[in-house]
Amino acid sequence: MTSPNKPLILVCNDDSVYAKGIKELVEVASEFGEIVVVAPDKPQSAKSHSVTLEHPIFFKPTDNFGGHTAYKCSGTPADCVKLAIHQILKRKPDFIISGINHGSNSSVNVLYSGTLAATIEGCMHTIPSIGFSLLSFESDADFNPAKPFIRKILHHVVTNSLPPGTCLNVNIPNIEAEKFKGIKVCRQTKGVWAEEFNESKHPSGRFNYYWLTGKYINLEPDATDTDIWALENDYVAVVPIQIDLTDYKNFQKLTILEQNN
Amino acid sequence: MTSPNKPLILVCNDDSVYAKGIKELVEVASEFGEIVVVAPDKPQSAKSHSVTLEHPIFFKPTDNFGGHTAYKCSGTPADCVKLAIHQILKRKPDFIISGINHGSNSSVNVLYSGTLAATIEGCMHTIPSIGFSLLSFESDADFNPAKPFIRKILHHVVTNSLPPGTCLNVNIPNIEAEKFKGIKVCRQTKGVWAEEFNESKHPSGRFNYYWLTGKYINLEPDATDTDIWALENDYVAVVPIQIDLTDYKNFQKLTILEQNN
Numbered sequence: 407m408t409s410p411n412k413p414l415i416l417v418c419n420d421d422s423v424y425a426k427g428i429k430e431l432v433e434v435a436s437e438f439g440e441i442v443v444v445a446p447d448k449p450q451s452a453k454s455h456s457v458t459l460e461h462p463i464f465f466k467p468t469d470n471f472g473g474h475t476a477y478k479c480s481g482t483p484a485d486c487v488k489l490a491i492h493q494i495l496k497r498k499p500d501f502i503i504s505g506i507n508h509g510s511n512s513s514v515n516v517l518y519s520g521t522l523a524a525t526i527e528g529c530m531h532t533i534p535s536i537g538f539s540l541l542s543f544e545s546d547a548d549f550n551p552a553k554p555f556i557r558k559i560l561h562h563v564v565t566n567s568l569p570p571g572t573c574l575n576v577n578i579p580n581i582e583a584e585k586f587k588g589i590k591v592c593r594q595t596k597g598v599w600a601e602e603f604n605e606s607k608h609p610s611g612r613f614n615y616y617w618l619t620g621k622y623i624n625l626e627p628d629a630t631d632t633d634i635w636a637l638e639n640d641y642v643a644v645v646p647i648q649i650d651l652t653d654y655k656n657f658q659k660l661t662i663l664e665q666n667n
Numbered sequence: 668m669t670s671p672n673k674p675l676i677l678v679c680n681d682d683s684v685y686a687k688g689i690k691e692l693v694e695v696a697s698e699f700g701e702i703v704v705v706a707p708d709k710p711q712s713a714k715s716h717s718v719t720l721e722h723p724i725f726f727k728p729t730d731n732f733g734g735h736t737a738y739k740c741s742g743t744p745a746d747c748v749k750l751a752i753h754q755i756l757k758r759k760p761d762f763i764i765s766g767i768n769h770g771s772n773s774s775v776n777v778l779y780s781g782t783l784a785a786t787i788e789g790c791m792h793t794i795p796s797i798g799f800s801l802l803s804f805e806s807d808a809d810f811n812p813a814k815p816f817i818r819k820i821l822h823h824v825v826t827n828s829l830p831p832g833t834c835l836n837v838n839i840p841n842i843e844a845e846k847f848k849g850i851k852v853c854r855q856t857k858g859v860w861a862e863e864f865n866e867s868k869h870p871s872g873r874f875n876y877y878w879l880t881g882k883y884i885n886l887e888p889d890a891t892d893t894d895i896w897a898l899e900n901d902y903v904a905v906v907p908i909q910i911d912l913t914d915y916k917n918f919q920k921l922t923i924l925e926q927n928n
Binding site: 449454456457458459464485493523530559572587593596601602604647655656657667 | 784832849857862867909915
């Protein structure tokens with residue numbers, strides 16, 4: 407399972423081992439190395455970087471990926487990566503890739519995404535990691551137009567690695583192959599969800615319940631260097647993301663808090 | 668509930684409305700404004716920024732906070748903040764504070780923490796937000812030595828606000844009052860969890876299960892400008908954190924991906 411000559415590529419996602427997107431990602435990634443899939447056994451969208459502390463988790467083999475070694479895991483995407491690295495794999499993977507997510511993880515959605523949490527968890531373990539998302543929530547979305555770009559990005563990362571502490575958030579527009587303009591390296595768009603909850607009365611009549619819905623608001627619609635701009639203009643959006651959340655830009659002005667220590 | 672003259676302070680956490688830490692935070696924060704608590708009805712540690720999509724959530728009043736308006740919510744910490752802003756509160760809160768968490772959220776733990784997710788969610792909504800954590804997992808931890816520092820930080824933020832897009836991750840050592848050296852504004856320590864799972868056989872005997880445990884490894888033990896250094900040297904560690912994950916430092920070298928577009 408872990409030939410020393412071929413790169414070992416761990417594949418995860420948050421839509422579960424049964425999603426079309428992860429099968430399509432395995433198909434492309436298998437051109438670049440040996441694949442092991444460790445992914446959730448049920449959908450784990452919007453689980454962010456949560457890890458399971460309150461009960462144990464388990465994994466079982468799945469034959470859902472043809473000849474590739476694959477396991478389904480009862481935990482979150484971050485659990486899957488931890489379990490793969492510390493328990494399942496015989497050696498540290500050379501690369502971690504996550505996706506292809508069914509739906510966008512651009513802008514602030516990177517913070518809610520389980521797909522990107524698997525990527526960030528890989529980055530924490532100093533493994534070059536990439537999260538891929540297609541802008542379609544359809545379960546039978548067409549991933550074919552996206553594949554040349556996934557191939558190009560994988561080729562670059564397998565050949566050149568990534569700077570330590572950096573991983574990639576790749577979002578791909580859901581358009582026909584001939585419409586793509588190429589790849590754009592861009593920054594995370596400032597945005598927010600204007601959440602409107604659907605409010606309904608509980609069947610008991612005693613209280614109301616609320617179902618999360620809402621619409622995304624782009625707070626900088628005129629900017630042309632953002633991931634949302636790239637996607638709206640038929641580019642594949644690649645945002646280099648970091649795991650150090652420190653805001654160095656505003657660091658100095660906050661040292662006023664040290665006064666009168 | 669929402670006097671226009673006093674700042675409206677939303678209080679959340681991830682240890683639930685029943686934790687001692689949130690009661691102690693309300694006690695200090697009520698000196699600075701009108702308090703509304705919206706916090707989970709059960710522990711939600713390590714839930715990160717997950718939000719509940721797969722089923723509806725609800726909230727109910729709780730009289731756990733004396734005279735202060737307070738609700739317990741069936742969702743995650745990020746759900747609580749969203750529900751408070753969009754459904755419960757009559758106006759947008761002026762400040763959001765989260766905690767006091769029972770246990771550290773320093774270094775990379777910021778990414779796993781529900782307490783900090785509530786803070787980051789507030790920051791996304793352009794509300795000055797702070798997460799507080801005490802380095803003790805004890806349910807009856809002594810929060811009194813921490814209070815003068817919480818008061819100082821709250822006073823600063825209520826008076827001066829915070830730069831947009833920046834929130835604060837405040838970790839406080841669990842030491843006696845006279846040992847504190849003051850506040851240190853510092854950066855997030857590079858670190859990783861060397862997770863070792865406890866492996867046991869399932870009662871059925873048919874498979875093994877794995878319980879997450881592990882030990883934190885400081886990858887830069889000699890650095891003196893990190894939050895871990897500050898905490899180990901009896902300082903309150905304040906890390907300004909940002910919601911833009913873009914890695915600008917390594918941005919330029921990745922534009923090579925745009926070649927042959």
